[in-house]
Amino acid sequence: xxxxQQPLSTLxxxxxxxxxxxxxxxxxxxxxxxxxxxxxxxxxxIGKVVGETDEAVIQAVGERAIALYADPELGYQRxxxxxxxxxxxxxxxxxxxxxxxxxxxxDLGFLGNLVPKADTAQAIDAAVKLGAELAAFxxxxxxxxxxxxxxxxxxxxxxxxxxxxxxxxLAFDCVLPLGPDAIGxxxxxxxxxxxxxxxxxxxxxxxxxxxxxGMAEKKNLLLQTLSSSTxxxxxxxxxxxxxxxxxxxxVSEYVKLSDDKLDVAAGMIDVSTNYFEHTGIxxxxxxxxxxxxxxxxxxxxxxxxxxxxxxxxARRRLARAGEKRLAPRRRSP
Amino acid sequence: xxxxxxxxxxxxxxxxxxxxxxxxxxxxxxxxxxxxPLLAVGFAxxxxxxxxxxxxxxxxxxxxxxxxxNRTAAPKDPAAPEKTETGALNRFFPKDGESGSxxxxxxxxxxxxxxxxxxxxxxxxxxxxxxxxxxxxxxAKFAAATEKVGGYPYKTFGKxxxxxxxxxxxxxxxxxxxxxxxxxxxxxxxxxxxxxxKVTK
Numbered sequence: 001x002x003x004x005q006q007p008l009s010t011l012x013x014x015x016x017x018x019x020x021x022x023x024x025x026x027x028x029x030x031x032x033x034x035x036x037x038x039x040x041x042x043x044x045x046i047g048k049v050v051g052e053t054d055e056a057v058i059q060a061v062g063e064r065a066i067a068l069y070a071d072p073e074l075g076y077q078r079x080x081x082x083x084x085x086x087x088x089x090x091x092x093x094x095x096x097x098x099x100x101x102x103x104x105x106x107d108l109g110f111l112g113n114l115v116p117k118a119d120t121a122q123a124i125d126a127a128v129k130l131g132a133e134l135a136a137f138x139x140x141x142x143x144x145x146x147x148x149x150x151x152x153x154x155x156x157x158x159x160x161x162x163x164x165x166x167x168x169x170l171a172f173d174c175v176l177p178l179g180p181d182a183i184g185x186x187x188x189x190x191x192x193x194x195x196x197x198x199x200x201x202x203x204x205x206x207x208x209x210x211x212x213x214g215m216a217e218k219k220n221l222l223l224q225t226l227s228s229s230t231x232x233x234x235x236x237x238x239x240x241x242x243x244x245x246x247x248x249x250x251v252s253e254y255v256k257l258s259d260d261k262l263d264v265a266a267g268m269i270d271v272s273t274n275y276f277e278h279t280g281i282x283x284x285x286x287x288x289x290x291x292x293x294x295x296x297x298x299x300x301x302x303x304x305x306x307x308x309x310x311x312x313x314a315r316r317r318l319a320r321a322g323e324k325r326l327a328p329r330r331r332s333p
Numbered sequence: 334x335x336x337x338x339x340x341x342x343x344x345x346x347x348x349x350x351x352x353x354x355x356x357x358x359x360x361x362x363x364x365x366x367x368x369x370p371l372l373a374v375g376f377a378x379x380x381x382x383x384x385x386x387x388x389x390x391x392x393x394x395x396x397x398x399x400x401x402x403n404r405t406a407a408p409k410d411p412a413a414p415e416k417t418e419t420g421a422l423n424r425f426f427p428k429d430g431e432s433g434s435x436x437x438x439x440x441x442x443x444x445x446x447x448x449x450x451x452x453x454x455x456x457x458x459x460x461x462x463x464x465x466x467x468x469x470x471x472x473a474k475f476a477a478a479t480e481k482v483g484g485y486p487y488k489t490f491g492k493x494x495x496x497x498x499x500x501x502x503x504x505x506x507x508x509x510x511x512x513x514x515x516x517x518x519x520x521x522x523x524x525x526x527x528x529x530x531k532v533t534k
Contacts, residue, residue: 007398013390040387042394050493051510057491063397070401074442142419142441150438157437157449291445294461294506296490297474 004080008069008288009042009062011281020106021273023254028167031240036164049289064292075139076284082136082207083280086129089203090270108268109258116263120197123189126173128204131222135210136280140287152228161282168275175237176247177266183233187226195219414466416444421532422462427523450520456511458520463504472501482518483526489514497521500530
C-alpha cells in the first residue's frame, strides 16, 4: 500500500499498469463496456479530464491539483486512506500479498488454506465496503445536506473509475459469493446482525470513525445506504446479467483457483487484489484535478498574451511598450 | 512526441532489444567472446523491466510536490470574509431542467461548490463556484477583463473554460470539452448571480 500522504502525482503514477487487479478490472469490461481506462500518467489524466492539450495549462492544473491534495484539511488524503484501508484489511485477514507481477495466468493455489468468510461476515463486509465508499464520497465531495441521498444519486450517474469500482464490488464482493439476489441477502443479514457482529469486522473497526454517530446509527446508516441504492444495484445486476457462474468464468480466465467453490473464489479475489485502492486513487485524482482546473485563472493567459520571446526579449519588449524602467545596458570597460 | 519533458522509456518488448544496442558498440572481432554474457545480462534486464508492475513516476511534478510539502499558509487578510460554509453556494447554480438540462450536485465544500449539467443533447458541462475572498491575486486578474456577462467581468481560460467574478468575491466557472463558448456563457448567465452577490458570510 502506498502512503496516502504522498504527492497526488506520485500516487497516480505508482499505480500498476498491469497485474491481477488491472486484468480483473479490464475483464469486467463485459459488464460496463468502455467505462474504464487504466490511466497511470498524471499529465495524460489531466489532459483527459480538462480536455486541453496545451502543456502550460496541464502543468498549471497539475501543480494546483498537487497543492490541493497536499492540504490535509481538504479530506482528499483521507479519502485515499479509506480506499486503501478497504483493501489492506482484506489482505491482512487473508495473509496474502498483492499480486502485482505480470503472469499469463495468476496461480492462487498458494491460498489453498484460505477459509471462506461465514455468510454473515461476508454480508457485513460487503455492506461495510459500501459504507467505506460512502465515507470516501463524503470526504471528497463534502456533506451536502442529505449525504445518503446525494450518494445514491451519484451512483446512478457514476462513470469511469467510479463505475468500474461499483461493478467490481457487485461482481466480486456481492454476486460471486452470494448470487444474483446478493443485495437482498446483504440487507437481510446486516439487519439481523448484532452490533457485536458488526464490531467484529476488522474493516468496520478501521473505518467506523468516518461514519457518524454511535454503533446503532452507524449500522442504520449502512442499511439506509443499501436501501436507497437497492433499486440501482438490483437493476444493474439484472440488466447486465451478472451471475455467480458468469463472474467465476471470467475470473478463471485470469486466475487459476485452487478451488471452484464460490465463497473461496471470492475470498481469493479479496485478498489478492486492491481494486478499491487502485480505482479510488484515480477517482480522487479526477475530482482534485477538476477542482484545480476550476480555480485556475489567468496566470496562463497572462503568459500567452506576452509578446513572443526574442533574444534580449525583456528589454526589447519593455522598450516597445514604451516603458523605460530598465536602465540602458552599460558596456563593460 | 506530445510531451516536451523527459518521458519514461517504454519497457523493452523482447529480450533481444537491449542486447542489440549494446553489441553495436563492441568491435566485431571481440563480439563472440562478449556476446554470451551480454545476452545473459540483457535478458535479465528485460525480464526485470517487463515484470515490474509500475513504472517510476515522472520527474515533471517533483517541483510542485516539493513546494506543496513546504508550503506555508498564506497570511490571512483580516478584512476579508471567512470562506462560505458548506451548503452556502449550491443553490445559486442554474436550476435543474434549465434549457432541458439535468443537474447533479457533485461537491459542496467550504468555499467551493460544483454541479454537473447534462444538456438536452447529452453533453456534460461542469459549473463551479469558488470563494476567492481570501485570494486577492485571483480577484485582481479580473481587473483587465473588458467583457461583461450578467453585469460581471468575464474571461475565458484555455479553450474549454469561461469564468465570471461576482461581487469581487465569487469566481463562477463553466467548463466542458464538449460544449462551445456561447453555451458556457449562457449557463453562466442562468446562474443566480444576483443572489450570489448578496452572500456576505
